[in-house]
Structures are given as structure tokens and as C-alpha cells.
Amino acid sequence: MLDQRPHDSAISALQALLGDRLVTSQADRALHGQNESYHPTLLPDAIAYPENTQEVSEIVKICAEHTCPITPYGAASSLEGQHLATKGGISLDTSKMAKLLTVNAEDLNVVVQPGLTRIALNEELRATGLFFPLDPGANASLGGMAATRASGTTAVRYGTMADSVLALEAVMADGTIIRTGSQARKSSTGYDLTHLLVGSEGTLGIITELTLRLQGIPEAASAATCRFNSVEDAVNCVILTIQSGLPMARIELVDEMMVRGFNNYSDAGLPEKPHLFVEFHGTPAAVAEQSISFGEIAEEFGASGFERAEKAEDRTRLWSMRHNAHQANRALAPTKGILSTDVCVPISKLAEAIVEAQRKSKEMGLSCTIVGHAGDGNYHCGLNVDTSDPEEMGRAKAFAGMLNESALRLGGTVSGEHGIGMGKTAYMHAEHGPALIYMRAIKQALDPQGILNPGKILPATNQ
Known part of the structure; x- marks a missing residue:
């Protein structure tokens, strides 16, 4: 046999x-x-x-x-x-579990299955005057966004998935179905299992239903781009904008290499300098005031080339360019793959971190683009690499390791939104130290056989 x-x-x-x-x-x-x-x-x-x-x-x-x-x-x-x-x-x-189950418009929340994508959700919500604001760029599933504690371009105003999940249903490692949280906006009852499962990447339980916060569609919105002579000028503009209390809906940084990618991929015609992409939400008067205030701050740091997008189709075109950064990165070297990684630092350290990343990538002979959710200190590096070339892959992974170490040295984290998965487990001890022991204890208690998404988040015990 x-x-x-x-x-x-x-x-x-x-x-x-x-x-x-x-x-x-x-x-x-x-x-x-x-x-x-x-x-x-x-x-x-x-x-x-x-x-x-x-x-x-x-x-x-x-x-x-x-x-x-x-x-x-x-x-x-x-x-x-x-x-x-x-x-x-x-x-x-979970693609067959993709239903919008309930819209609780008066309570500003919605109940969904995990396979529903964020774009599909917003299409179904269109007639209600409400929307789900998180925008990681990709049309991710909502269950996946919760599992990885995703965020994206609007996190500076609307927070991350951790802020958006009110309640959830999950299947645990023995098949037991549990419900955590409620539609109430706060609770002080027991351990917060909702936010233990959010960000656990499917290693502690499988999310099968989510209750998510919604927002009212803003009465008005306006977007703009402008360019700077240096990354330091752009980031210092961001810092003063945040410190001034301007309620930015989005404030995104792209470096000169990323701009080159946009030009190659979508014929953007942008000067190859660091740019900020920004957006404002609110009443027409508030949006106009925010736009003027931001423009005044930006001019203090030498900004030029202001291009505003008032119409919905113009804003969509602008943000589509930003969200196509992965494809635009490929356009810089069409025959190569992409090693994409993210870290997050205090915004006061963002310019230092990005300048160091740019310098190191050049020293190591790597093509690197940088995009950042500048309002919360999160930035992404995209490396064009020949995945079949061990030497080039070795340099790329060494660069990614340098980014992680730099982020920790500057008081940050090795991932702001990509998560750990199988790619960053080696840095969990450096970031969390003895706390990793308790993470392992939680995993052992909830999944003693280790059958839920093995090989993710937690490093091997010999690391």
C-alpha cells in the first residue's frame, strides 16, 4: 500500500x-x-x-x-x-463569505463577512451617505485588513483597523465560535479579545464576521500635490502641519525615485523631486480654509508647483497614481521583482530615517523608491531586485534588515502596517524582548497544536 x-x-x-x-x-x-x-x-x-x-x-x-x-x-x-x-x-x-450583513446607519456601523473587500463595501454603502474610510491602496478583503491591523493613506485622520473594529466573530483552533465586543462604542468588561485577534494574522483565530465603524461622507473634499527641493523640507512641512492641528485626511510623501516611476508608468509628467500628496475633508468652508493654511505652511519650506484637484474624477486620478505605486515601481525595472517593506518611526525622525534609507540604497547599488504615510511616520521602500540572483537578493535583504534596525534605533517599529507574516519574524525579539515570551504563551494557550497559520509572527524558538 x-x-x-x-x-x-x-x-x-x-x-x-x-x-x-x-x-x-x-x-x-x-x-x-x-x-x-x-x-x-x-x-x-x-x-x-x-x-x-x-x-x-x-x-x-x-x-x-x-x-x-x-x-x-x-x-x-x-x-x-x-x-x-x-x-x-x-x-x-473566504471569497464565498463576502456579504454585507447589516447596515446600522444610526449607529454608524456595519456588519460584514471577512471576504468582502473595502471597495465593494463602499459601493454598497454609497446610497446611505456613509463610507468606510480606511484605504490601504490594494482592494484588500476586510477580514485580511483586520487580521493584519491594516491602515493606509487615511490613517492620519481616521485611524487604523484597530480603531475601526468594534466587534468580531471568530473560530478558534478547536472549532469553537466566539463573539467579542459589541456595537457599543466602549466597554470595560474583561480582556479585550477583539483587539487581541485584530493584528494576529490568523495565528490565534479565524475571523468570520466584523462589526466596523463607519463615517459620514464629507460634504466637501479637496486634494493637492506640491513639490519640494528635499525630503527634509517635505517632512518638516508635514511635522508643522500636524503640530498646527490641521485635520488632514491624507498627507503622503513620495521621493524623487517614486516620481520617476509614476512618470514611467502613467506618464504623470511630474518633476523628479520629493512631492506631498494631500487631501482635506469637511464643509466647503472648512476645506477651503484647510487648503489655504496648508499652502502657507508648505511655502515656508519652499514648496512649489501646487496642483489642486477639486472634482471627484480629478481626486480619483491623483490617488490612483499614488495607489499604483507598486506597479509604478515595477516600471522602473520591468524584468525584476519587487521587495516591498515598511517601517514606522516617530514623525520627528522621519526625515532622518528616509535620508538614511536613500543613502544606504545607493551605497548598496539598489534601485529604491520611497512612499510614506508621512502624517504618522510610516514609510515604504520598494526595491527592484532579480529574485533569481542570490547576490542581489542578499543585498536587498541586508538593506531591509538595516531599515528594521534603523527604525528600532529611532524609537519606531519594524512594521507600521504590512505586519510580520513570515518576512519579519527575525526582528520580533529585538522589538519586543521579554514580551515575546508572553506572546508565545498566548499562542500556546489558544492554539496548542500550532495549526493556525504556522510560521507567522513568532520566530522559531532557536532565533
Whole structure:
């Protein structure tokens, strides 16, 4: 008799439960083993497509019985390999759990399934006068955004996913279904399991439902771009803007290399200098006042080339350019891959951090673009690398390591929004020290078999 593969017994049981929604084809496995960054392709043994929480519970119970790894899968837009099946097993695809369940307009919240994407949610909310403001750029699934504690360009005003999740439903490692939080805006009852699961990247439980805060669509909005002679001038403009209390909806920094990418990719026609992309929300009078105040501050730091976007289509075009930074980065070296990474520092240290990153990338012979959510000190470096060239990959990873060490030295964190996944586990001890012991204890208590998204967040015990 032929030996069975390690997870064949679990797959057989799941096939009986799900029928044709348990898929083992090579094409589907290959699709679920890919990622947007430099991590290797890692194929799951099978893909499960549940339609509701109860099915997720049954899937997890079977996996627990057979000690089969299970990795949640949303829109696969994560950049640190969170959705990759490092030990095979089951990829749990939430694309069939993509419903808007309830809109509680008077309470400014909405209940959704995890597979619904942020763009689809806002399209369904359009008639209500409400919107979900978080905008990480990619059309990510809301479950994935919660699992990675995502944020994006609007975090400077509306906060991160940690601020947006009021309550959730999750399936734990033994298949138990729990609910945490409520529609109330605050609570002081017990441990905050909601925010333990938000940001846990599917390693402690699988999110199957979310209650999210909404905002009223602003009466008016205005966007603008301007350029500076140096990164220091642009960042100092940001710092004074924030200190002045201007309620910026977005304030994004792009360096001169990123501008070159925009010009190559979308024929933007921008001078190759550091730029700020900004947006204001509020009443027409407030937006006009904010725009004038920002312009006065920017001029103090030598800003020029102001281009304003008042119409919705013009703002959409401007932010589409910013959100296409990943593709624009590829346009700088179409035959190469992208190593994309992020760190976050206090905004007072942002200029120092970015200038150091620019200098180091040049010294190491690397093509590097920088974009930043400047209002909260979070910036991203995109390296064009030949992933088949070990020497170039070695330099790129050394550069990423330098970024992490620099962020910690400056009082920051190794990730502001990409998360840890499998890409940054080596830096968890440097950032968290003895607290890592307690993280391991939580993982052991909630997932004693280690079947939930193994290989993510926590480094191996010998690291």
C-alpha cells in the first residue's frame, strides 16, 4: 500500500463536508501559493471555500482532529506572506463569505463577512451617505485588513483597523465560535479579545464576521500635490502641519525615485523631486480654509508647483497614481521583482530615517523608491531586485534588515502596517524582548497544536 501524504486524511474528511468546494487542482493550489512580494511560492495541499461561520467551524474541527495546518486566505494582497501555507495543509479561502450583513446607519456601523473587500463595501454603502474610510491602496478583503491591523493613506485622520473594529466573530483552533465586543462604542468588561485577534494574522483565530465603524461622507473634499527641493523640507512641512492641528485626511510623501516611476508608468509628467500628496475633508468652508493654511505652511519650506484637484474624477486620478505605486515601481525595472517593506518611526525622525534609507540604497547599488504615510511616520521602500540572483537578493535583504534596525534605533517599529507574516519574524525579539515570551504563551494557550497559520509572527524558538 502506498504511503499517504501527511494531510490526506484531513483532505478526505473535508471533501465529504464541502464536496466540490474542497479543491486540490494544481492550478488552484498554485494560485494560492503566490504572493505580491519576494517570498517563495508555497502551495497548500488543498483549498477550502466555506460559505458561512458554521462551515469554518467544521473545517477547523476536522483540521484539529488530524493536526492539519490551516491558513486563512483573503485577497492575497499582503506583502509579508501572511496568506502562504508554510507547512502545506488547507488554504481557507473566504471569497464565498463576502456579504454585507447589516447596515446600522444610526449607529454608524456595519456588519460584514471577512471576504468582502473595502471597495465593494463602499459601493454598497454609497446610497446611505456613509463610507468606510480606511484605504490601504490594494482592494484588500476586510477580514485580511483586520487580521493584519491594516491602515493606509487615511490613517492620519481616521485611524487604523484597530480603531475601526468594534466587534468580531471568530473560530478558534478547536472549532469553537466566539463573539467579542459589541456595537457599543466602549466597554470595560474583561480582556479585550477583539483587539487581541485584530493584528494576529490568523495565528490565534479565524475571523468570520466584523462589526466596523463607519463615517459620514464629507460634504466637501479637496486634494493637492506640491513639490519640494528635499525630503527634509517635505517632512518638516508635514511635522508643522500636524503640530498646527490641521485635520488632514491624507498627507503622503513620495521621493524623487517614486516620481520617476509614476512618470514611467502613467506618464504623470511630474518633476523628479520629493512631492506631498494631500487631501482635506469637511464643509466647503472648512476645506477651503484647510487648503489655504496648508499652502502657507508648505511655502515656508519652499514648496512649489501646487496642483489642486477639486472634482471627484480629478481626486480619483491623483490617488490612483499614488495607489499604483507598486506597479509604478515595477516600471522602473520591468524584468525584476519587487521587495516591498515598511517601517514606522516617530514623525520627528522621519526625515532622518528616509535620508538614511536613500543613502544606504545607493551605497548598496539598489534601485529604491520611497512612499510614506508621512502624517504618522510610516514609510515604504520598494526595491527592484532579480529574485533569481542570490547576490542581489542578499543585498536587498541586508538593506531591509538595516531599515528594521534603523527604525528600532529611532524609537519606531519594524512594521507600521504590512505586519510580520513570515518576512519579519527575525526582528520580533529585538522589538519586543521579554514580551515575546508572553506572546508565545498566548499562542500556546489558544492554539496548542500550532495549526493556525504556522510560521507567522513568532520566530522559531532557536532565533
